[in-house]
Amino acid sequence: MRGPFRLPAGRLCILFSSPSFGKRTGTVFHSVSDSPPGLPARATRRRGPFSRRPGGLGFLVCWAGPVLMGVLANGFLPAAGTAQLQSVVEIRVSAVVDGPVWPWDPTTSDGLAAPAESLRVAPLPGVQVEVLGSPLSTTSGPDGRAVLRGLSPGSHRIRVTHIGYRDEVFEVTAANGLTSRSSVTLTPDPVALTGFQVDGVRARTSAGGIVLRPEDASATVRTVADLVETVPGVTVVRRGGPGAPATPSIRGSAGDQVLVLVDGSPLNAGLTGEADLASLDLSDVDRVIVVTGAASARYGAGALAGVILVETGARRPSSAEASATVGAFGELTGSLAASHTLGRVERWRLSGRVQQEEVRGDFPHPVPDFRGGGEARRLNARSRAVRGHLALTRSGPSSQGRIRLHGEGLRRGSPGTVVQPSLTGRRDEDRAGVSGSWEAGTTAAGWRVSGGANSQEAHHSDPSPPFGPPYRSTTEIRDLNWRGELWRESGPLSIQAGLSGGIRRVRASSLDHGALERVRDVGLWIETSGELPGASFPVFPIPGLFRASAVVRGDVHDLVESVVVSPALGLEYLNGGARVGLRWTHGFSPPSLADLFFQEGVLVRPNPELRPERVRGEWSLEAGWAGSLGPLRPEIQGTLFQGDVDGMIIWFPDHRFIWSPSNYDVRRRGGSFTTGTRIPAAGLRVEGTLERTQVLYTGPVFSGQVVYRPEWQGSVTAGWQGERLDLRGTMRRQGPRRSVAGSELNALEPFTTLDLAASFPVPLPEGRGWEARADLGLRNALDVRASFLADYPLPGRWWTISVHLSRDP
Secondary structure, eight states, X not given: OOSOOOBOTTOEEEEEEOGGGOSOSEXXXXXXXXXXXXXXXXXXXXXXOOOOOTTOEEEEEEEETTEEEEEEEESOOOSSSEEOOSOEEEEEEEEEOSSBOXXXXXXXXXXXXXXXXXXXXXXXXXXXXXXXXXXXXXXXXXXXXXEEESOOSEEEEEEEEETTEEEEEEEEEEOTTSEEEEEEEEOBOXXXXXXXXXXXXXXXXXXXXXXXOGGGSOTTOOBHHHHHTTSTTEEEEESSSTTSOEEEEESSOOGGGEEEEETXXXXXXXXXXXXXXXXXXXXXXXXXXEEESOOHHXXXXXXXXXXXXXXXXXXXXSXXXXXXXXXXXXXXXXXXXXXXXXXXXXXXXXXXXXXXXXXXXXEEEEOOGGGTOSEEEEOSOOXXXXXXXXXXXXXXXXXXXXXXXXXXXEEEEOOBOSSSBOSSOEEEEEEEEEEEEEEEEOSSEEEEEEEEEEEEEEEEEESSOSSSSOEEEEEEEEEEEEEEEEEEXXXXXXXXXXXXXXXXXXXXXXXXXXXXXXXXXXXXXXXXEEEEEGGGOSSSOOSSEEEEEEEEEEEEETTSSSOEEEEEEEEEEEETTEEEEEEEEEEEEOOOHHHHHBOOBTTBOOOTTOOOEEEEEEEEEEEEEEOOBTTBEEEEEEEEEEOOEEEEEEEEEOTTOOEEEEEEEEXXXXXXXXXXXXXXXXXXXXXXXXXXXXXXXOSSSOOSBOTTOOSEEEEEEEEEEOSSOEEEEEEEEEOOBOSBTTBOTTOBOOEEEEEEEEEEEEOOOTTSOEEEEEEEEEESTXXXXXXSBTTBOOOOOEEEEEEEEEEOO
């Protein structure tokens, strides 16, 4: 057995070795117990010199009361006088302080003690320290010290983040059996965290969250829709080119089975339950957390297939920014942003942004053979959007709060389908809202409250439709949501509890007169989690760390008859760069108002008898490894899941061709495999993903894959980053898709797209404080003419050129 291995604390150990270990064969060690409880003890040499030589063989015997424990070791001992029998990286984190140091004092009214003397650098507690490409993470203690244990030998990239400071990424080297020490100093960059900022990190064990940051994406990734489709298991269903609606699907789900929260407020439409991610530009986004798999145990109704958490903010302390984009299809976008710190101690910050985007959107496309064949041109696809927000943030030593006002005006043409195109259809939407959050405490104990109020008005009209009489429908939605939670940690155990709710008022001319105008929901949840080092197992010590979690939530919803209870269990094992996780979760999604109360018309009928969609036990097995092989940094990640859906709501015509929604049971299973490698010295990275998702009818009426759910998908991404140039390329493959339920007739052919991107700095005159960057993007470089949905074609090749200007103080 080769080290590293663990010694029992406070025990006497003797190493019997061959001559290659040294002249003596009875080297005596004594383990000490100054490590934190539950972590491996260290071994110090009491007498007898030794050295590490290849081929050395030894037998280590430890006296533990009446029990003798023996470990066979082959060449594990370092040549120094102290043997550290585990790879440990210790990082000291400090912060640049522009003004006085404000120590925390809970006895004062505002939590601040009298300022200490002016300092430039001070230890920073509560800093998140994570190993990139690995699930290992920790936080710094009161002295600013963070310790990462169990790293595999070799180089690792470390990301250090903290509220109010700029992120830092650097490399450390972990040596087998040694402690590596490093230090980092953070500079101020206050960032306001909303009510869901920490949720994704805290729920990672039980909910499997994947964190995406816009700054890590390529130039072709400009909206949240572009960003989330890089996650295995996520498909974005687009109904046209740039500016057209784009809804997410996770593991073969429908759009209304994915809950999308922006700063804690739901983005899902009040009528259909779907979320349009194309309206979310990345300019204001700090990060996006994607939770794949049923997550109602943590987030309630609508999270049957997963959750997408969008967190805005991350403006710099005092900055100005401007950007402009031109592109194909008449695209023209411009934005201005600024933020300013108020007060000498930088506890208040005011930020804002305005943006205007316009796309003509017309493009030629082929018509499927079963729709008549030939060529056509997509017309009336123009889109124009004006967006803006204003935010005020307060950051203190142990608390932070934020209030944000936002608004959007969206004007879109409604081009119809391939079979029934419209030249006069319109879809106009206006949205406005306010959201706020306040958080206080530390990682050991604290509380958080958040909420939001939103208003939306939508007008859909067509004075000369291709089928039926002229129409004009109006929808007014007002919603109020709130959330509160508490957490407390005691050693390796933690507990969280929360209460959330909302009320939504909907008035729509497209709904029947008997439709509900007010929909309410309330949920209560509690989660407990803990960590246990494998070395603490009394009989068979195991290297690594175990994490376990349990969540249960109860929801009351106006569109569901009874209380819905959603439990979830999670177990995770970490050892160096290896990770294995097992999750068991529940999920539910109530029927939408459009499904229940859509106004009956020609060839359309609602179904007020619909049941909620449910996943009564989804199993997910995840395994991954990230390590070092010479100059390479390989990574492997695999996922298997099985989660049948009871009562999936699907619209389908009857024998009279009258469309109506019904509940269908669906068997759902699949998995994904991702592998890749980085070469940091050369700036190269390549990654490939293969996915399979079976979504099969189980009833007697239909069989086979559900319509528009590709069974196979895949992608390959490659990139090179130099000092002044960043090149990216992504190739995606979409498998065949059925367009008719229960039949392979008129199935859509698979297609492949290639996206290319380049970014580089633009030189500007020195001394003025401005920086410039240019982004070049080429979407669908192979000019493939295809469509994910039969009646909504996608454009061919299109390009964008963007220039970004920014100024720091």
